[in-house]
Amino acid sequence: MNKKVLQKLALFSFFLVITVFVHAQEPKVKKTIDSTSVKNLHKLKEVIVTGKKNKYKSDQPSNSLRLNEPLLEAAQNIQIINSQLLADQQVISMADGLIKNVSGLTRLNHWADMYTRVNTRGSRMAAFRNGVNVTSNWGPLSEDLSFVDHIEFVKGPAGFLMSNGEPSGIYNVVTKKPTGRDFGGEATFTLGSFDLYRTTLDLDGKADKAGKLLYRLNLMGQNKKSFRNYEFNNRYSIAPVISYKIDEKTTLTAEYTYQHAKMSDLGSFYSFSPAGYGSLDRNFTTTDPGMEPTNIDDQSLFLNLQHDLNPNWKLTAQLAYFNYQQEGANLWPSTVNPNGTIIRNASIWDASNESRFGQLFLNGEVSTGKIRHRILGGLDLGNKEYKADWGQNHELDLATLPFKPFLAGYQNPTNGYPVWDRITPLSQRAGAGGTINQAYTGLYVQDELGFWDNTLRLTLAGRFTYVKQSSYGAPAEEAKRFTPRLGLSVSIDKQTSVYALYDQSFVPQTGFLRNGGSVKPITGNNLEFGIKKDWFKSKWNTTLSVYRILKNNDLTADPKNAGTESFSVVLGQSEAKGIEFDMKGELFKGLDVIANYAYTDSKVKNTTEGVTAIKAGDRIPGYAKHNINTWLNYKIQTGALKGAGLSAGFSLQADRDSWTWGGQNGTAALPDYFRLDGGAFWQAGKLKLTANINNILNKYLYDGGFQSYASPAYYSWQVEAPRNYRLSMAYKF
Template sequence: MVSLPLFAQTTTITGRVVSPSSQPLSQVTIRLAASHIGTTTNDQGEFTLSNVPAGTHTLVMSRIGHVRNRQTVTVVANETTRLADVVLSETTETLQEVTVEGKNSYKSDVPSPSLRVKTPLIELPQNVQVVNRQLIADQQIFDMLEGVSRNVSGVTRQEHWDNYSRLNMRGSRVSPFRNGMNVTSTWGPLTEDMSMVERIEFVKGPAGFMMANGEPSGFYNVVTKKPTGVTKGEVNMTTGSFDTYRATVDLDGKLSQDGSLLYRLNVMGQAKGSFRDFEYNNRYTIAPVLKYKLSEQTTITAEYTYQYSQMSPMGSAYVFAATGQAVFPRNISLTSANLDPTNIHDHSSFLILEHQLSQNWKLTGQLAYFNSTQIGSSLWADSAKANGDIYRTVGIWDAANEGKFAQFFVNGDVTTGPVVHRILAGLDLGNKKYVADWSQSFPLYDSSFVFNANNPNYYLPTQLLPHFDRSQSLRNRAGANVLSQSYSGIYVQDELRFLQDKIRLTLAGRITSTRDSQYGSGTDETRFTPRVGVSVSLDKQTSVYALYDQAFLPQAGLDRLGNAFKPITGNNTEIGLKKDWANGRWNSTISAYRITKNNVLTTDPTNPNYSIQLGQTQTSGVEFDLRGELLPGLNLIANYAYTDSKIRKDTKSENVGLPVPGYSRHVTNAWLSYRVRRGAVQGLGVSLGYQWQLDRYGWFSDAVDKNPTLPDAFQADVAISWQNNRFSIALNVNNIFDAYIYSGAYYSWSQAYYWQAQAPRNFRLSMGFKF
C-alpha cells in the first residue's frame, strides 16, 4: 500500500534549451533517463517535467543536428528545480551520425504538437503509429497514394481516383487530417505530396482527443514541414520507370539575424507517366511557411500550400471485362490519347497563434482555409462483352471544394493533492462545401467504333470526341449537386495522473452540433459523445491501456432515391500493451479492439454515382506493430493485423453476416534496413520489404454476390543506397517478382467485372545533396 506522504515526494524540473548564440531551440526531446517521463521544448525553448520523484536523475536532451547533452540533477521533494540555460551545439559529426547511422530513424517517442497532447506515445491510452520523414525517404514514396500504408498495421489503400487517396483501417475509411484539422471531403482535398510532409501520424480509434469528430476506425494526421531555426537546405532529383522525372528543394533558415523570423520553403516538380497506356500525372507543389516570434511567450506561424495536377481523365485506371477480372494485360487503360486532361488547382493555408500563458498553461488558436477547383472528366463503362469490347462513356467532372476551419484550445497542468490533472479544452468549428457538375456525358462508341481491349485503339474518331458545355458558371451547372456541412464542437478532457504518473485516467466529452445540406435536403443534429481511457505503466518501459469512446459523424449525400443519409453512430472499445526495448531503441504495440457502427455507407452497386446505407456493422481485430533499431544500423518496421468486419443489421436480411466491403482479413508488412556505420563502405545501405494481404474483399457492395474474395496480394521490394553527411544516392526496385496485383469486383450496373491493377516491376533512382 502506498501512503499519501509518498504521493507528495515529487517535484518539478524546468529549464530552457538554447543555441550557442542564445537563441531558443524548439522541439528538443527531454527525457528522464531510465524513466517514462519526458517532454519536448516549446517555441521559447522552455520545458517542464512534472511529478519527478525526489532524488538524483540524469536528463538526456537531444535534437537532430545537435550534440546530445546529458545532465545530472538532484531535486528535493515539493520544490521546483530551475536549471541554468542548456546549450546544444550544432555539429557536423552529429549530423553525420544521424544520417549515416540512422539511429532510431524509424521510431518516434512523442506526438507532434498538432495532436494536442503532451503525453509521450507510450503513455497514451490509444494506439498511435508514426511514419516519419526518414522512412518516407528510404522507401521513395511520392504521395499518399503510394506505400505509406504499408508501415502501419491494418492500413490498406482502397481503389483510388488518381489524385484522391482513400485509406482503409479497422473496416472503414480513415479520416484524413492535416496539421490537426479534419479535412475529410467527399472528394478531396488533393492528396498531399511528400515533399512538404514532416511525418504522418496514424491514430487507431476515435478522434476524440483531437477535439474533432471522425471515423471511429481512426484517422491519419499529415504534419507539414515547419521552420526549425537551423539554416540548411536539400535538393533531390529522381527518375524511374514509366517516364518519371521529379525534383524537390527544401530550404530552411532565418530571415532575421536575431532568429525572430524563420522560414521554410518546399518546392516540387514532377512529370510522371504510368504503366497504363496514355495515363499520366504531372504535378508541382509550392509550400512556403513563415514563423514569427512576437515575444518570449507568443509566436505566429503562417503556412500556404499550392498543389497543381494535370492528369489523364479520372477513372482511366479501371478496366472492364465480361468474363472475369485481370483477363487483360496490365497496360490496358480506359482512357483515350486525344481526350482533354483533368486539371486541379489546390490551395490551402494555415494561421497558427501560440501563446504561453504561464509555465504550465498554453493557448493555441489556428485557422485553416482549403480551396480546390477541378476541370475535367471521368470515365466508366456501360457494359463489356466477351470478345473484349468495352462500351466506354465519359462524363464531365468539374468541381469546387471549399473548407473553412477554426480551433481554439488550451493545454495545462493542475495539481490537486497527490493528483496531477493534464487538461485539454477547446472549441472546434468547420464549414465544408463541395459543388460538382456531373450533368453531361457522352458515349465513346458508335456503330463504327468500339474500344476493344484485345486490340486497343486509343484514338477516338473525331465524331466521338466529347464537347462539354461550360458556358455557364459551375454553380449554375451543378444545380442541386451541392454537399455542405457546418459543425461546432466543444471538447473537455482531464488526464488524471496518479502514483508519480504511473496510472493515468482520461475522462473526456464532446458536444457536437452539425447542420448538413445534401442535394437540396438538410438535417440538424446535436450529440454528446463521452470518452474514457486508462493507461498504467507496469515498469519504466511498459504500459497497458484500455479505451472506450463513442462516435458521431454526420454523412453528406443522398441515396439514388433521394433519401438523406443518417449520421454514423457507434462505439469503440480497445485494450493494448506498449513496450520499449533495448533502452528505447525500438518498441512494440499490440492491441485488440471492437467497433460497432450504425448507418455505414458503401457504394451503390446499381449506380456508381451514389451510395447506400447499411444498418449496422461490427469490426473486431488484433494489431501488432514493431519499429525501431534492433541492432546498431539495423532498423525494422514490421506489422500484422487481423480484421473481421461483418454486417450485423440491414434492411435486407440476406446481407446480415456478410463481410463489409473493402477490407482484408489478414495484412502483414515488413521493411528491414541496414546501413554500414564504419569502415571502407561506411554509409552503404540495403533494404528489403514486403506487403502481403490475404482474404481480401472488394470495395463495392455487391462484391459479396460474385467472387466475394480477391486473390491474395504479395509484393516484395528492395533498395540499395549510399550516403554521407552531404550526398546520397538510392535505387529502389518495387514488385521485384512482377506480381499482377489488382482489386475490383463484379459491378451489376455495367453487368461486368471491373478491376484496377497495381504497377508491375519498376524502379526509382534518386540523388540528393544537403547544404
C-alpha cells in the same frame, strides 16, 4: 507545365541557388547559447519527430494532435511515419504506398493519385492536415510529400480531434515548419521508370540575426508517365512558411501551400471485363490521347498562434482556408457487352471545394494533492462546400463500332470527342444535385488524471458536436450529440504500458426515407485494449492492440424502389473486430525495421427487414483478413563500404475482399496479394544516393470490384505497375 510556369520556376530556382551559395560563403561563427535560447529552440522544433537516435521510431506526437504527452503514455494506438522512412522508401505522395508502414491499412484506389482514401477497422479514416479535419466526400487532393514532415495515424475514434466521423480513426499530415537553424536545406533529384523526373528543394533558416523571423520553403516539380499509354501525372508545388516570434511567449506562424496537378483521365486506371479479374493485359487502358487532361489547383493557408500563458499552460489558436478547383472529365463504360467490348462514356467532372476552419484549444498541467491533471479543452469550427458538374456526358464509341479491349494498338473513338459547356458558371451547373454542404461546431474537454507519480492515468473526456449538412439535393439534416471518452493507461515500468479505451463517434448522413422521417446519424462505439513497450533503451518499440467497433444506422437503398425512386432504409448494424501489431525502430546498430500485422474481421451483424441484397454475416468490402508488411534497412557502419546499405520489404494481403458489394458472402473475393520490394543506398557526408526496385517479382497485382448492378454484370480492377525502379540523389547543405 506550360512554358511561362517553367520559366518562372527556373528563374526562382536560380535565385535560390544564389542564396544557397551566398549563405555557404558566410563565415561560421561559434555562438554561445543560453538556456533561454535552448528552451525556445526546443519549442520551435516540437513538431519535428525524427531524430538521430532512432531513425524510424518517434516518441512524441505533434502539437497539432493536442495530446501533450509521450505516445507510450497515451491510451490509444497512435503510429507515426516520419520523413526518414519515407525518403528511404522513396515515397513521393500520400497515395504512393506509405500505408504499408502501419498495421491494417488498405486504400480504395478508385481515385488513383488524385485522392487518398485510407481504410481501416471497417471504415474510412478521416483526413487531417495540421490538426484540421479536411475530409470531404471528394478530397482532399493527395499531399505531395515534399512539404510533409510526418504523418500521424490515430486508430479508433479521437474525440480530442473530432467526433463527427467514422470510428476507424484519422490520419494527420504534419507539414514542415522552420526548425530555428541559421541556414540549411536539401536538394533532391529523382528519376525512375516510365519517365519519372522529379526535383525538390527544401530551404530552412533565419531571416534575421536575432532569430525572431524564421522561414521554410519547399519546392517540387514532377513529370511522370505510366506503364499504360496516354497516362501521366505532372505536378508542381510551392510551400512557404514564415514563423515570427512576437515575444518570449508568443509565436505566429503563417503557412501557404499551392499544388498544381495536370493528370490524365482517371478512367485510364481501370480495366473492365465480364470474364473476371485479370483477364486483360496489364497495360490495358480505356483512355485516349485526344481527351483533355484534368487540371487541379489546390491552395491552403494556415495562421497559427501559440502563446505560453506560463510554464504549465499553453494556448493555441488556428485559422485555415482551403480552396480546390478542378476542370476535367472521367471515363466509365456505359456498357460492357458479354463479348468483352465496351462503350466508353465520358462525363464532365468540374469541381470546386472550399473550406474554412477555426480552432482554439488550451493545454495545461495542474496538481490537486498527489493527483496530476493534464487538461485539454477547446473549440472547433468548420464549414465545407463541394460543388461538381457531373451532368454532361458523351459516348466515345458507337454501339455498332464499340471499343475492343482485347485488341492491341490505338483505336479511334468512333463517336468523336466531347465538347463541354463551361460558359455557364459551375455553381449553376452543379445545382442542388451536385452540391454537398457541411457546417459543424465542436466543444470538448479532457482531463487525464495521473495517480501514484503518474503511473496510472485515467482519461475522462467528452465532446459536444453540432453538425448541419446536405448532400445532392436531399433535405438538410442536423445532428447534435455528446460523445464520451474513457481511457485508462498504466505504466508497468518505464518502458511498458497497458491501456484500455472506450470512445464514440457519429457520422451525419442525408437521404430520403419513404415515411418522410428524419435520417439519424451513423453511430460508432469502440472498445479497445493494448500494450506498448520500448525495447533495449528505447531503440525500438511495439504496440499490440485488440478492438471491437459497432456501427449503427448506416443507410442503403430501399429494396422497394421502382423506376426513378431513390428512397433509403437503414441497413442495420455492422461490426469490426481485430488484432493489430506494429514494430519499428533500430534492432541493432545499423539495422532499422518496420514490421506490422493486422487481423481484420468486418461483417454485417444484422440487417433491417426487407433488405435482401445484403445479409447478416456478409463481409464489409475493401479489406483483407490478414495484412502483413515488413521493411528492413541496413547501413554498414565500418570499413571500406561504410555508408552503404541495403533495404528490403514485402507486403502480403490474404483473404481479400473486393471494393464493392456483390458476390458470395457479400463481396467478390480478390486473390491474395504479395509484393516484394528492395533497394540499395550509399551515403557519404552530405550526399546520399538511393535506388529502389518495386514489385521485384513482376507480379500482376491489382484491386477491384464487381459491378453487380450492371446487365450483364462485369468486373472492374486497377493494376499496379510492373517491376519498376527509382533512383534519387539528395544533397544536404
